[in-house]
Amino acid sequence: MPTTTAAPDQKQASLSPDELQRYSRHLTLPEFGREGQEKLKNSSVLLVGAGGLGSPAATYLAAAGVGRIGLVDFDTVEASNLQRQILYGTSDVDRPKLDAASERLEDLNPHVEVERHEVRLTSENALDIIDEYDVVADGTDNFPTRYLVNDACVMTGTPNVYASIFRFEGQVSVFATEDGPCYRCLYEEPPPPGLVPSCAEGGVLGILPGFIGTLQATEVIKLLADIGEPLVGRLLMADALHMDFRTVNVPTNPDCPVCGDDPSVTELIDYEAFCGIPQDDEASTNGTANTDVSESDYAVPEVSVHDLKQRRDAGDAPFVLDVRESYEAEIASLGADQLIPVDELEDRLEELEASPDDEIVVHCRSGARSAKATEFLREKGYNASNLAGGVLAWSDEIDPDVPQY
Amino acid sequence: MPTTDTTTVTVRIPTPLRSATDGQSTVDVEADTVDAALRTLVDRYPDLADNLYDEDDELRQFVNIYVDDEDVRFGDGVDTALESGNEISIVPSIAGG
Numbered sequence: 178m179p180t181t182t183a184a185p186d187q188k189q190a191s192l193s194p195d196e197l198q199r200y201s202r203h204l205t206l207p208e209f210g211r212e213g214q215e216k217l218k219n220s221s222v223l224l225v226g227a228g229g230l231g232s233p234a235a236t237y238l239a240a241a242g243v244g245r246i247g248l249v250d251f252d253t254v255e256a257s258n259l260q261r262q263i264l265y266g267t268s269d270v271d272r273p274k275l276d277a278a279s280e281r282l283e284d285l286n287p288h289v290e291v292e293r294h295e296v297r298l299t300s301e302n303a304l305d306i307i308d309e310y311d312v313v314a315d316g317t318d319n320f321p322t323r324y325l326v327n328d329a330c331v332m333t334g335t336p337n338v339y340a341s342i343f344r345f346e347g348q349v350s351v352f353a354t355e356d357g358p359c360y361r362c363l364y365e366e367p368p369p370p371g372l373v374p375s376c377a378e379g380g381v382l383g384i385l386p387g388f389i390g391t392l393q394a395t396e397v398i399k400l401l402a403d404i405g406e407p408l409v410g411r412l413l414m415a416d417a418l419h420m421d422f423r424t425v426n427v428p429t430n431p432d433c434p435v436c437g438d439d440p441s442v443t444e445l446i447d448y449e450a451f452c453g454i455p456q457d458d459e460a461s462t463n464g465t466a467n468t469d470v471s472e473s474d475y476a477v478p479e480v481s482v483h484d485l486k487q488r489r490d491a492g493d494a495p496f497v498l499d500v501r502e503s504y505e506a507e508i509a510s511l512g513a514d515q516l517i518p519v520d521e522l523e524d525r526l527e528e529l530e531a532s533p534d535d536e537i538v539v540h541c542r543s544g545a546r547s548a549k550a551t552e553f554l555r556e557k558g559y560n561a562s563n564l565a566g567g568v569l570a571w572s573d574e575i576d577p578d579v580p581q582y
Numbered sequence: 583m584p585t586t587d588t589t590t591v592t593v594r595i596p597t598p599l600r601s602a603t604d605g606q607s608t609v610d611v612e613a614d615t616v617d618a619a620l621r622t623l624v625d626r627y628p629d630l631a632d633n634l635y636d637e638d639d640e641l642r643q644f645v646n647i648y649v650d651d652e653d654v655r656f657g658d659g660v661d662t663a664l665e666s667g668n669e670i671s672i673v674p675s676i677a678g679g
Binding site: 320379 | 653
């Protein structure tokens with residue numbers, strides 16, 4: 178099985194007495210031994226995303242002694258990260274993630290070189306960054322970056338250890354090896370924005386990225402040390418609720434637009450546009466722009482949280498419709514007049530307690546789902562506006578007692 | 583080939599779609615082909631339709647269908663014939679990290 182290790186012309190560093198002691202359980206491990214450990218020391222990995230998956234992956238890869246670990250992330254630590262992103266502690270909230278991560282990893286293993294890429298990975302910089310590493314571990318949280326990372330890995334010949342999570346389920350595979358399939362062989366096209374909820378909207382069991390990210394790191398170690406059977410041509414699917422692990426086969430697609438026999442994509446493209454996201458969408462969370470639908474996807478009238486507050490204070494409150502799930506309203510409420518989840522709005526429109534003449538302000542957590550709902554209501558003839566920024570903006574600008582989640 | 587007229591297969595429902603199947607993680611259906619199995623499933627749980635089929639009533643690109651371990655796109659697609667005991671998996675792409 179072809180794998181990537183440090184280029185032969187690079188100086189091969191050997192293990193110091195400190196390292197021999199530190200890695201003794203590896204050295205005594207049959208089929209790994211000193212040779213495997215030296216391969217790790219002379220190799221490198223780029224983790225795209227230092228979040229739920231990146232936290233355990235980076236921790237174990239540093240502990241294991243991978244010589245050079247690059248991290249791509251430009252986020253700061255938020256309290257809602259701590260339920261799963263175990264690289265960070267409570268005292269790290271509001272710090273840049275890479276500050277906290279590099280401190281932790283360098284303390285864990287000073288023999289490891291941690292390289293910080295505090296940038297958004299883009300079509301302009303991805304090839305240069307990825308080309309510096311032997312293996313990539315894709316732990317981002319959005320579709321545009323996943324396709325960007327895949328294509329850049331294919332173009333640079335860098336194996337891509339892929340992992341992704343949603344709610345209680347995870348997927349792991351190894352893409353873009355010399356003979357194996359790539360992510361586009363598995364999923365040629367992304368879902369349209371808004372159809373698949375993000376982890377912020379859909380929730381995620383905190384421990385899920387803990388073991389999916391660890392599986393991902395396991396594949397990285399195997400590739401770098403050149404041991405075992407990597408997950409090439411197979412997709413591992415894990416279901417935490419049923420504790421069910423299965424693999425299905427992922428054939429190489431000869432018609433793949435990137436790695437096929439006659440590729441149509443030979444340079445990096447505009448991945449936001451590919452994923453149906455407008456150019457001016459806001460940057461977000463871990464690695465690049467996110468795929469949450471933003472207000473800009475829907476040309477609908479907006480009301481600011483200040484407008485709503487003033488109208489309420491003046492006794493001139495519009496009808497407020499919450500289109501989140503009911504469990505979200507239990508976490509944080511803006512005192513809406515009615516709650517109908519966005520996905521049920523079409524079927525339950527007759528239940529709407531406002532008439533087409535009433536002014537309706539629609540809200541959700543961030544303003545994304547409510548924009549979609551506002552557009553729908555306007556199509557149906559309702560006088561609806563979107564509350565810009567949703568619960569998060571209300572909490573930031575009006576009432577900090579409303580929890581952010 | 584089975585000697586009876588009915589072919590019963592199990593369809594595995596992924597987490598994101600379970601809200602459409604009353605929380606069921608597996609659903610047994612009687613069908614001879616993948617297409618028939620999925621149509622039967624959608625008849626029983628109409629909320630699945632939007633997730634599985636696009637405006638042209640074609641299976642969505644980002645939803646992969648496996649019969650046992652094999653992706654039907656690389657075989658006979660939705661016309662893939664089924665035998666009793668086959669397991670169909672619906673595997674949508676996810677991107678969380």
